[in-house]
Structures are given as structure tokens and as C-alpha cells.
Amino acid sequence: MKKTIFVTLITAISFFIGFAFRAISTTANNKNEMKRVTGIGGIFFKCKDPKKVTEWYQKHLGLDTNPYGATFEWYERPDSTTKAQTQWTPFAETTKYFEPSDKDFMINYRVENLETLVEQLKKEGVTFVDSIETFDYGKFVHILDTEGNKIELWEPID
Known part of the structure; x- marks a missing residue:
């Protein structure tokens, strides 16, 4: 049971870190693009x-x-x-x-x-x-x- 919770928690954290990294990199790229x-x-x-x-x-x-x-x-x-x-x-x-x-x-x-x-x-x-x-x-x-x-x-x- 603890192993399932740990794997689920690690997966969720990985997802959120990836999402945050993508949001930050997209924002940085958009700042360099001309309006x-x-x-x-x-x-x-x-x-x-x-x-x-x-x-x-x-x-x-x-x-x-x-x-x-x-x-x-x-x-x-x-x-x-x-x-x-x-x-x-x-x-x-x-x-x-x-x-x-x-x-x-x-x-x-x-x-x-x-x-x-x-x-x-x-x-x-x-x-x-x-x-x-x-x-x-x-x-x-x-x-x-x-x-x-x-x-x-x-x-x-x-």
C-alpha cells in the first residue's frame, strides 16, 4: 500500500514539475518573440x-x-x-x-x-x-x- 502511494506521489510530483518547467520555458520563449x-x-x-x-x-x-x-x-x-x-x-x-x-x-x-x-x-x-x-x-x-x-x-x- 505504501509503495503504491509513494509511486503515485512521485508521479504526481514529476507531472507538476514538468508542467511548471514547461510553463516557465514557454513564458521565457514568448518574451523573446515579437508581438x-x-x-x-x-x-x-x-x-x-x-x-x-x-x-x-x-x-x-x-x-x-x-x-x-x-x-x-x-x-x-x-x-x-x-x-x-x-x-x-x-x-x-x-x-x-x-x-x-x-x-x-x-x-x-x-x-x-x-x-x-x-x-x-x-x-x-x-x-x-x-x-x-x-x-x-x-x-x-x-x-x-x-x-x-x-x-x-x-x-x-x-
Whole structure:
């Protein structure tokens, strides 16, 4: 009986030590990996009358709209000191902004260190639509996924 308990105890301890070692080594490896996407930066979609759609969302769903759609502010980290934003924007259905994609939507992903990410994505064979552009609110570049959906990558200047 004591031998069975001892073997069971040793097996359980070995399991927990292995689990702890894996958790520690995985955490250490993840710290060395570059973050890619850190969140959704915006949702963009085509519609026949962006002004009318914006007004509808303002009236019926209470979005606090502006000339670019609506901006949702939230906190990026648990300590509630780093504010972030997600943009919601209806575009005219005739917009060329989503090209070369023929889809009626585009997602903007927030990223960290856009230049390093671009270099990595180039090595991975990702298709680029343009090169990095910098504005007072951040850096942008556009890529295509495997189905030709245009994706906007944004490194915000917060």
C-alpha cells in the first residue's frame, strides 16, 4: 500500500514539475518573440450613404460619431493607465480605399513596432499593397491575406 502511494506521489510530483518547467520555458520563449497584432484598431465597411448610416448608428445605437465615424476608447492594460482606441467607419460603396480587395470591409489591426513586423512579414512572403506611411496619429501599411482581403496594420502614436 505504501509503495503504491509513494509511486503515485512521485508521479504526481514529476507531472507538476514538468508542467511548471514547461510553463516557465514557454513564458521565457514568448518574451523573446515579437508581438504582432495587439488588438483591433478599426472596422471599416462600405455602404451606399455613409453619412446616413453614421446618423442612423448615432440615433439608434448611441454611437458618439465624428466626421470619421466613431471612436471607442478603452484601456490597453489592466492598470487602466494606457488608453487605446478602436475606430468604426462607414465608407462610400464606391471607395477605392479597400482595393485591390473586392470585399466590402477591411479590418485595421493595432500592432507594435511596425517596421520590424514588416521585415518579418516580407520574409514570410506576405503580399504588400503599399509601403509604410506615417501620420501624426500613427504608422500604416496595407497587406493582403490569402483570400485577397486588404488588411490595414497600424502602429498608433498614443
